[in-house]
Amino acid sequence: MNNETSFEIFLNRHDEEAWSATLATLQRSIHEVDRNATQIWFAFYPLPLFRALEEAEDREKLAQQLLLLGDYELKNQIDTSHRFLYGHRFWPQVKKAVEQYADEWHRVQSAEAGVGCRVSGVGTSTLHPTPNTLHPMSSQTEVYATSLADQILEVAHAVGEQSKIDQALLVGITAVAFMTVQQAGLAAFKRAPGAIAIDRKHAKKSPEQILRERAKDDSQGFFGFLKTVDKQWTVTWDENDDGARYKLREAQDLAWGAASDQSRDWKAIDPRRVEGPIPVECRSASCGTCWVGVLGGAEKLADVGAREGKKIKEFGYIDTAEPKPLIRLACQAQSEGAVSIVIPPWNGQFGKYLRTLKEQNDTSIKITVKSGDVAKAELVQ
Incomplete structure (x- = not known):
């Protein structure tokens, strides 16, 4: 600058x-x-x-x-x-x-x-x-x-x-x-x-109230403990918008559930949103379009699989071995409870490029340091 x-x-x-x-x-x-x-x-x-x-x-x-x-x-x-x-x-x-x-x-x-x-x-x-x-x-x-x-x-x-x-x-x-x-x-x-950028109603919420809302799970009824019950969970994708919620079934991924929400003209809001609030393209962890942050309920999502873990690192979004990280690919993250997420306004594939750039910079620094040491040695002689 x-x-x-x-x-x-x-x-x-x-x-x-x-x-x-x-x-x-x-x-x-x-x-x-x-x-x-x-x-x-x-x-x-x-x-x-x-x-x-x-x-x-x-x-x-x-x-x-x-x-x-x-x-x-x-x-x-x-x-x-x-x-x-x-x-x-x-x-x-x-x-x-x-x-x-x-x-x-x-x-x-x-x-x-x-x-x-x-x-x-x-x-x-x-x-x-x-x-x-x-x-x-x-x-x-x-x-x-x-x-x-x-x-x-x-x-x-x-x-x-x-x-x-x-x-x-x-x-x-x-x-x-x-x-x-x-x-x-x-x-x-x-x-x-x-x-x-939030309205007065939501601005008045206390931290404790928000934490309680994040921790709350949907009631599955009197027989909710039975495996035969078709459990449904709420996904909140904007905590400052009462209408920013959708339902998905047990073990559905976040992107699949979002596709059923046709309450708004999503493409008019964001061209990347072709069928719901979460931008999607491939549904196979190949594009990186559907990355999200998990504000609450990360522990209620299935562990990161081998493909998601590999691709999310390649995209550059996060580099971690945690089984339930705060950054997920929505097309791979299967829900086992209610969660609160946030959707970034962009996506890309930059992980490999940045790693290559860092390796080049590290090599350049080593060469510079080595050259400096040689120069000092010659000066001493």
Whole structure:
């Protein structure tokens, strides 16, 4: 990016590995209602894919090569990409705080040594390099030395104090805001209105209420325990829309059940949705169109089979050996209970490309380091 601010420069020093470590650190601080949602959001907007597109000589050609369909640009969804997080309710406060925090970076860069660093306008909490440290930041060097996780926690804490909101409900959405700045750029981030994309009725729901709804299973009647009963389960594909539900039978895959929902003009909403709310194309785990995130009920889906596990890694959506991960292919995930899912606005096949790119970069780094060692040896001689 051109004309990067000091905050953007700091963020851009963090690659996928650094962000993974950051999220692992933050997990224990995120409220249960958003713990899965935060992981899903970061899977929906992978940093390596963004960087590959940014660095490509021909961005459009690469997008076609990777079969990217739908809206995969985070800069187009600054206020809406995280609508499925509970923390989305506090987006206006968090967005404003992150903007002020980014501006504070410029002040720290320009300030004289000895001047304290505070998140201007979002509380009076001093920004510390590490928890329980008594010395406020007074230089850019000290700011850079503070971990990304600590800075996210600092902003979440400041917003929580000012707005009287449980900090645990703010950590996930604050991490999302930081990544959004990294991918969309601070200027675009500031231009976004900062509006909430859910109605007042759903915004009033408590975290506990949502967790109860996710855990609830459909009643199968008095004889529901019998194997002969044709059990049906509810799939919720948008927790902020009372009409975003459909039924499927025991052991049906998520995509098959979705195809029976003809309540809306799906193709008008999203051209990828040819027969229901979940985009589908092949039904055999060959295209990657039907990937979804599982907000609640991951344990009620059948284990990932060999083909799903192989293909979901090839597509680039997730790389894990977990039997019941948070990212699934809807055409393969068979339901054994009610679940709550979220549908990403895009799909593609980029896993192999990104792995090849990483291998090339790793090789280049090794060659550079080796060349440097040789040069040092010659200098000593």
